[in-house]
Amino acid sequence: MEQVLYKLPDGWEWHSVKKLSHNIQYGHTAKAESNGNAKFLRITDIQDGKIDWQGVPTVSLEEKEISKYALNDDDLIFARSGATAGKSILIKNAPKDAVFASYLIRIVPNKKDIIPEYLSYFFLTPAYWEVVGQNAAGAAQPNINGTKLSEFIVPVAPQGEQKRIVEKLDALLTRIDTAIEHLQESVTLADALFSSALNRVFNPSESSVNSVSDYALPEDWIWMKVKKLSKKIQYGHTAKAADKGSAQFLRITDIQDNNIDWLSVPYVELSEKEIEKYALTENDLVFARSGATAGKSILIKKPPQNAIFASYLIRIVPNTEMVQPEYLELFFRSPAYWDIVKANAAGAAQPNINGTKLSEFKVPTPKLEVQRVIVDEMTCLSDRVTDLKKELKNKLSFLESAKSSILDSAFKGEL
Known part of the structure; x- marks a missing residue:
């Protein structure tokens, strides 16, 4: 999509980013280290428009390379790809010998033509983001490159x-x-x-909560393991999602903010027997097995007919003679539960929880x-x-x- 240009006030002109810049440059390709001779700024070090330089790792470079990639005040740095593609930050008070990584783009504004802060504000405007969004539409990985960036047209005031x-x-x-x-x-x-x-x-x-010892409970409460409070603990079905099929196919990514938008959940083709085996029913509890959301759960309410769950989810069917499903759901949202999940995940490269671990969790049960x-x-x-x-x-x-x-x-x- 091309930018929509509009009539400017008298004395204003349209200029490309290329014309307003001394240099548009990609960063250095290397692995971050803990004991290098230069700070090494990466996409992940830019959070909420800020850089915590103390948390930025280092890289080992020769003086010539440091000179080539050294960050200076009023440089504009852009994320090239991923969820933050197109986001920028104006560098201020950079440490000496700080350089930038290859998934970033650096623009050096020409101060004779444009005030760096003015250009930085342009890259926050709806007009800029509309074009970035349109260019990213349909891409598996949103991205912006130096050429695209150089072609943006900026309304330049005196x-x-x-x-x-x-x-x-x-x-x-x-x-x-x-x-x-x-x-x-x-x-x-x-x-x-x-x-x-x-x-x-x-x-x-x-x-204090940990995975091995119980703590004091009120009178008439007892500790009960999840497996005692459940009729069934089961992994989901392994398959690829499709646009059409005989059953809706709930995945980890379909659960957002403790909610499921069933209209956006994809499908899978299954036999009647398979659907019956994995069919979600009212008051099932479904858990994420791995990744950033490992341990998170949702209580199923009013599922569509023939809705099943994927293999990276675990389903618990509560035994309603012993526990209210909503009570069990509340426990799985509590700090007491999450303290144990975090203790079990400590040191793991990929946080995860499995059916066996889940079944052994103890629930304070009145x-x-x-x-x-x-x-x-x-x-x-x-x-x-x-x-x-x-x-x-x-x-x-x-x-x-x-x-x-x-x-x-x-x-x-x-x-």
Whole structure:
């Protein structure tokens, strides 16, 4: 997709990034080290528009190579590929002998024509991101290269106007970013409130939790292993997902934010016998076996007919004569559970949990009538927290929209 150009104010001109830059350059290809002679900036070291230089690894380079790739103040650095492709950061106060890695692109702005901060703000505008998004559409791995970057057309104001716009954007966006940060902290606090309430339910004495010893429970509560509370613990079906088939095929990636969008879940072709073996039913608990979400679970509610689950998931069928499915779900969201999961995952290259480990987890279990009271109380709190987070996220969305609108106006000469 090409950029949509619009009429500029008098004195403004359209110029390509190539014309506004001294140099557009890819970074150095090497493996990061712990004891090299130069800091080695990678995509993963840029988080939320910031660089924690203390956490940046090093690389061993000759003086000539350091000189070639050395980062200087007012360099613009771009992520070339992956989820952050197109994102940029303006370098300020870089350590001496800091260089950048090959999955980054460096632009050195020509300060005679453009103020670096002005150019940096352009790369935050909706106009820029619309083109980046269109270019990435359909690609297995989103990416942007030096050639594409050099061809972007920037609305360039006279230098005095650039300075005024930068100062205005600094003031406005700093206030908005501060408000966003406070709202994000409130979202985190809302999650912490629910987590703290869960901890009081499942670990009322606030004992240290590990995988080997039990802690004190209230009277009439007992420790019960998951395998005793379950009718079945089962791995899912191994197959490739398809656009069509006889059954919907739930995968780890289809579970987002404790929710399943069944309309987007793919299909698989199976026999009636296989469907019957793996069919998801009301109140099944499904767990991620590996990866970043290992140990996360979801309680199945109102599954479509002929919905099954994939092999990187584990299904538990709760024994409702002994445990409320919703109570068991709450336990698998509690800090007590996650402390044990993390202890088991420590040192593993790839976090994982298997059916055997899961079956051995011990659950603090009261009588069914007490479980029902706990479920009712926690459901009420969960609903309140969900409503609060929704309100906070609406405010965040409004502020992000305001930010985009201000940036859009700035580069049309309307600020």
